[in-house]
Amino acid sequence: MSDTRFDPSTADGRWQLAWEQAGTFAADSNSDRPKSYVLEMFPYPSGRIHMGHVRNYTMGDVLARYKKMRGFEVLHPMGWDAFGMPAENAAMEKGVHPGGWTRDNIATMKSQLKRIGFALDWTREFATCDPEYYGHEQALFIDLYEAGLVYRKQAEVNWDPVDMTVLANEQVIDGKGWRSGAEVEKRKLNQWFLKITQFAEELLSGLYALKDWPEKVRLMQENWIGKSSGLEFSFELTNGDSLPVYTTRPDTIFGASFVAVAADHPLAQSVAAQNCDAAKFIDLCKKGGTTAAELETAEKLGFDTGIGVKHPFTGANLPVYIANFVLMDYGTGAIMAVPGHDQRDFDFATKYGLPIPRVVARSVEEANVPFACEAEAGDGVLVNSDFLDGMEVEDAKREVIARAEQGGWGQGQTVWRLRDWGVSRQRYWGTPIPFIHCDACGVVPVPKDQLPVTLPEDVDFKTPGNPLLRHPTWKHVDCPSCGGKAERETDTLDTFVDSSWYFLRFASQPDDQPFDRDEVAKWLPVEQYIGGIEHAILHLLYARFWTRALCHIGKLDFAEPFAALFTQGMVTHETYSRRENGRDVFYSPSEVDRTSHGATLMADGGTIDIGRVIKMSKSKKNVVDPDAIIDRFGADAVRWFMLSDSPPERDLPWSEAGIEGCGRFVQRLWRLFDQYDAGAEGEDKPLARKLHQTIAAMAGDIESLGFNKSVARIYELTGAAEKAAPSATRSEAIAALMRLTAPMMPHLAEEAWHRAGFPGLVSEADWPAHDPALLVEDEVTIAVQVKGKLRDTLTAPKGAAKEMLEEMALASAKVQRSLDGAEIRKVIVVPDRLVNIVI
RNA sequence: GCCUCUGUGGCGGAAUUGGUAGACGCGCUCGACUCAAAAUCGAGUUUCUUACGAAGUGCCGGUUCGAGUCCGGCCAGAGGUACCA
16 A cells, blocks of 8 residues: 555556567467467558557557467567568658668667567567568569469559659549649559469359458459359441440440540550541540549540441440540440439530430330439339330340350350559659569560569659669669570569568568468468558558469468458547638647637747548657657557547547546556455445456457457456445456456556565566356346337346336326326336337 | 548447447546645536436438338548559
């Protein structure tokens, strides 16, 4: 009974050191305990840890610590997704080397993570920019090349004609380069691709086995892969050539009123060769960015080629347009346009005055109902369609495909929305693609004994463009095949490749190969993967593909890397701004004095506008630095805040009041822990029931990552223990609370455990067991409704018979008043829950 | 544009998955302690109504004895949209 305050400034570091010295969280692959691999998405070392990281890693940490207390050998590693564009941007803006900048950031962020007390196995740490990592990645890439899963083809990039450089999509703002302001052009380059489409069917069907993934992520991936069946057929051009098109709506074939091809379709190209207006139009289509969102929302534009095609059934002549909304990458790059039943075609037809026939209606009687101002893409029956009239959409699809196949002019086709994965980046700070271009031998992989192909250190970022391309010596090498003069590939790999196998490298890190197969078999798949929902499609699909590809070439024995996935929400904060000289200037929470009435700027006392609660971001300055919060409240209060209130899959609004409340709760628990008395005697039945109910419920809460629920239970048990008189039960509850809170507030729990005189570390203690016999309540509250409205409640013994409950309900004065003598038609009794009297 | 998700008091949210809406926390109000403040402890806190009571889970409609939960249609916000990670 000495210290009345818990002092995190001394305790946090003391226990962090104790865990490190004891090697508490180093995973032992020779252990005979059951294994558990808990993994959070590793961070990009952008500078400092932000609250989003803290939230993500706290969740994983609670699970990892809990699993350890439940007797598992836990692998909980950490590393760095260290290649990427921000390092090059920093190099350009600040004149630093991307490598140095990245290493500095890693050092800072690692020390920040250590201050939070995460139960991480730091012995397995690595960064993807380590040549020891990316060299193995190069070897795997060559393996995939040799297995026929890598190829090169022409693909479009965003080209900044002023900076003479390739831009990322996020660097294109309103169709203009973010630095130069120049209008961006689409330009074709020869690039490297991975054949993810070869696995489309597997990646799709594999989703159904991922029972512990969020339904929404599986749905998003399913839609992204986009399996569709339709009809591929060829139109006969008026000049005798044929034009293959693909449609997912063959049923609407009688509604086709024109045909459209992509700007880079061979037909468009050949028209442009003879018609400079067409060529101008194609140039126009090259303006602007390459993203789907831009292409889809851009105004629909077309050019009438003057060529016609013959409709396969009606023989009618349909005009052929070059259109900016047709994608060369999907289907055949040419479509039959059915304006009545596709919104894009509708917009286009409206603009160019083309007919919009109706071929699907709600009923045959509505065959000639005009369209409102939009297309009708839904179900219905076919109309104005000759032999299809009266058929349902699905039957009509089958009928048209059958007739096309019979007639030999088309066939049913499965088409995927998924495209092959373009991995070429015309940038420095990434994994060099390990190939050599030789005039005599073509593309030759770098021999594996010459890996890694390392990045040259002496590069400059004073001019835009790829430093590898303009480096004086780096790319000049002899051909490994013929020995003649040759050049290295200067593209580097997409950083999503780096993050597609890092979880294998955490399991083992041999020098001579990417991973040790036995070690990987021991630890993988990851039991629980945790990260942001923003990675639902790309990262997670690429990692699934890469794992399957390695399985396919015999390097792995499993196809799915992540058995369970959890996607957590963002940390948000309100924004503070005011108009200054005609524009909004944002201020950080640390510069603002916020009361319950409003906010003022500390510097000059001026009024500040409180904006919406949005994701913490540097540009809006609504960020809170974890270090500053730890300085004030200690690591445990921050961890507790991250777990409190908001369900983990939802956004968490940061608030000053909230963290202060967490700081107070740490002290409140400390005071309770301080009252632990090993010698107390006597039994406290209600408290025992509460304790065992809490223990039983918390296991389920933590295993389903419902941390906010376990936090609420801790509050309830704490409240009950505080109010209870000293007893053996109360001491049991306090000791149990130390263990129940250990995964969440480990520093506080260790300190209390130690002071109470328990041996060893609470981090290595067993999770408390619950006694099922103590869970059962003997009385329940029954709701009594009249016609579904609550009129009274009554207390009944648990398991009371239906007849007894009905009798008790009818005896209630309040119920009788509501009934007011009305005739009772029915009485519904749900045992232990409610009685509903229907009149 | 398209795909996916979310919407409950002043705020974050809970609700045994169709059965007492608002657990728990924050904030606020009142009280105790204190010379005073902080800390701590206790009581109260969906809205309307003096009360009886009524309304209420983004909006409109439906199914049901009973809907926050299921169905249909909207609205708003968020994430993704293939070179941000």
